[in-house]
Amino acid sequence: MSHQQTGYQYASDPRADSTESDHKINAQQEHHFQRSHREPGQLELGLTEVAEGRTDVQRSVVASAGLDHSRFRSKWQTIRPDWLSAVIGEALGVFFFTFMGTAATALFVLSAVAGTEYGSFLNIALAYAFGIVFGIYMAGLNSGAHLHPAVTICQVIFKGFPISRAPLYIVAQIFGGYIGALCTIAINRTPIFAYEAGLRAAGESAAIFTSSGPAGIIALFPAAGRTYGDMVTNEIIGAFVIGLVIWANLDSQNIFTSPVNAPWAIGLAYFVVVSSQAPGAIALNTARDVGARFACASVFGRECFQPSKYTALAALTNIPVTIFAAGLYTFFLSDSRRPSANVSLSHHLEQDRKNQLAAESRHEELMLHRTRTGSGEKGGSLFRTITGRGAPKAE
Template sequence: MTAFIFEFIGTAMLILIGNGVVANLVLKGTKGGDLGWVGIALAWGIAVFIGVFVSADASGAHLNPAVTIGLATAGKFSWTLVPGYIVAQVLGAMMGNLLVWLNHKKQYDATEDPAAILGTFCTSPAIRNPFWNLVTEIIGTFALVFGIFFIAGGSVGSESISLGALDALPVALLVIGIGFGLGGPTGYAINPARDLGPRLLHAILPLKNKGNSDWNYSWVPVIGPIIGAMIAAFVFSLVS
C-alpha cells in the first residue's frame, strides 16, 4: 500500500510542477509568459527530479505507466503490481493538475483561448497526423525507458531494478534532453498518466471557455508510450 501511495504523491508532484509551468506560460494574467520552450523543458526535468526524489525509496518512482509496463515486460517488476501502480499514477496526475487549476484559478477565469486552457492539462501535436504523432511518442518513450533501465542499475542477471533518490538527477537530465531533442512535434507526453489523468480532469472541471477535451487525439499519448516502453524492454533484454 505504501508503494501505491507514494506513486500517487510522486506523480502528483510531477504534474503540479510540470503543468504548473505550462499554465504560467500560456494563461492570461501570469508573470511567466516569456518562459518559452526552454523553460518548459527545464521545468519538466525539475518536475521529474522532484517526483522521483520524493517517491524513489518507497515505490521505485515509476510515475509513469509506460515505465511500469516496460519494467514488467523486461521481467524487472511484478505484473501483479502493475494495475495498482497505473491507477495510482493516473489519480496522482489528476490531483497534480487539480492543484495547478486551484493555483491559477483567476488566470484560468481570465483566459479565453480553449486551446491554451487544454494545453495546461494535456498534450496536442504541432502538426496533427495520428500515425506520425504516434511514432514521435514511441521514439520519445523508448529513449526514456531505455535510459531508465541503465540509470536504475540494470545489469546482466539482475532480477529487479528500481529508481533510487540518487537517480533523480540523471533521469531529470534525460527528460530535459528528450524535451529539447524530441518533444516539439507532440509536446512529448511520454507518459500515459501524465496525459490521460489531466485530460479526464479537464473534462470534469467547470472551466470557463474550456472547449472540448480532444478525445480524438487522446489515444496517441497513451498507446504510443506503451509501445515505446515495450520496445525498450525488448531491446534492453537483447543487450543486457
C-alpha cells in the first residue's frame, strides 16, 4: 500500500490545483500559515528540532510554518525595539531564578510547619542552580543574560556595556524578581496565609518576619544566632566565589569553558554557595533580594524592610564584591596575549586574534622602552607610556 501524502490548504487557495511539491515551495516562500505534512522518515516538529543538523543524527525534521514563518512575525521584528527583547529576557531570567528558589523554600518551610518535612537546603540550592541555568538559556541570545545588577555594572566597567542601557537592565531584573516571588505566594497562598494567621493569633507576629516565618519564604531576614559580622562575611565570600566563576566563563581565551557548559558552570557555583552558606543567610543577587522584598511588602507590609541594616547588607554587599572579583580576574588571572579558545568559542576568534596582536604589540613596545631607559628610573619611559605624560624636562 503506497504512502499517501496529505497537505493543508484553504478551500479558497488559488493554488489548490497545483501539485503537492509546488504547494510546499510556495508555502515556504510566501510564509503561508499552514504546511504540508511530514515526508516519510522525517521527524515531527517538537523537541526533535534540536536534532536537525547534527552529524550523528541522520534524520531531518519537517519544515515548520505557522506563525513561526508568518508575515506578521517578519513585520513585527522590523518594528520591535532591540532593547525590548533584552529587557524582557532579563526580567524572565531573574523570574526563573527567583521563582524556582523561593518555591523550593516554600516547600521546605511550609512542610516543616505541617510536620511532614519535605525538602531541604539541598533542594533549595538545586532549585536556585537550575533557575539560573534556565534563566541564562532564556535570556542569553537577547540580553547577554546578566540576570544580576552587579554583573550589569561590571559589564559597564570592564566590557564597555552602554551605561545608558544599564538602568533598564537593572529595573527589569528587579521586576523579574518581584513577579517570581509573587508567583510563589500565589501557588502557596492558602498555607502561607494560614501560617501567618496562626502566628498572629498566638501573639507571635514578630515570627512572621524571620527566616522561618511566612514572610521569610520570599524575603531574606537575619539568620538566628548569627552576628552581622558573620552575615557580612558570609555574603562577601559567596558573592566573591560566584563573581570569579562568572568572569572565568566570560573569558573567551579560557579553554576550559564554552557557551554550552558556561550556564551549567555558573549554576553549579550557585548550587555550591547556596547549599553551603544558606543557613547563614545569603542574598548573592540584588535583583532577587530587592524584587522579592518588594513582593513581601506588597503582601505582608513594610516590616519586610526591617531591620534596615540587614536590608542594606543583603541588597548592596554583593555589588562591590562582584566588581572586585571581576577586577581580580581581569588583571591577575587573564592575559590578553593568550590565543582565543578557537574550538569552543569560534565566534570570538577573529576579534580575539586582533586583540591578541594588539596586546603583543603593546607589550613589545613597553618592553622596548623599558630596555632603553631602565625600569628603575623614576619617571622613565615605561612610566610615561603607561600614564601618557610627557618626557621630563631637561635641566
